[in-house]
Amino acid sequence: MTDDPDWVREFRRVLNAAKLPEYMSDLVKTVPSDLVRDIVSDFRNYSPTPRADPSAKVVPVGAGRVIDGNDTPVASTGSGWADSPQIKDWKPPGLEHMDRMMDQADAIDRAERLRQLAQTAAVRRAEAEIKAQQEAELNKKQKEPKP
Secondary structure, rough: OOHHHHHHHHHEEEEHHOOOOHHHHHHHHHOHHHHHHHHHHHHOOOOOOOOOOOOOOOOOOOOOOOOOOOOOOOOOOOOOOOOOOOHHHHOOOHHHHHHHHHHHHHHHHHHHHHHHHHHHHHHHHHHHHHHHHHHHHHHHHHHOOOO
């Protein structure tokens, strides 16, 4: 066996990577170990309290004036309450476009129905005229004297 620490480190890395799921082994191959070490170090050294100047003050916009040292209330510009949007006021995006397209389709359908009704009425008038002509001819034949 060899005493080379780099070889041993690489051997352990390869052996451990073989046991990992595919997505983790891809990460091990892609992300260098020193970067992961730096991220871990940053996390371990993290402090939730900022190391800024303690005299620095943050003033949120619209928060009003804060009074220190006594029980007087904090000045505010409003209650801060906002009504949520109502579901009855919601319309799906593109609804007005769909409504216009359906109105156009309805107009086309109405025009087609009128054309069909007009055609039917014309056919009925023609049939009535033909029937009237046939009846007139029949009446004429019945009224003629027989030779």
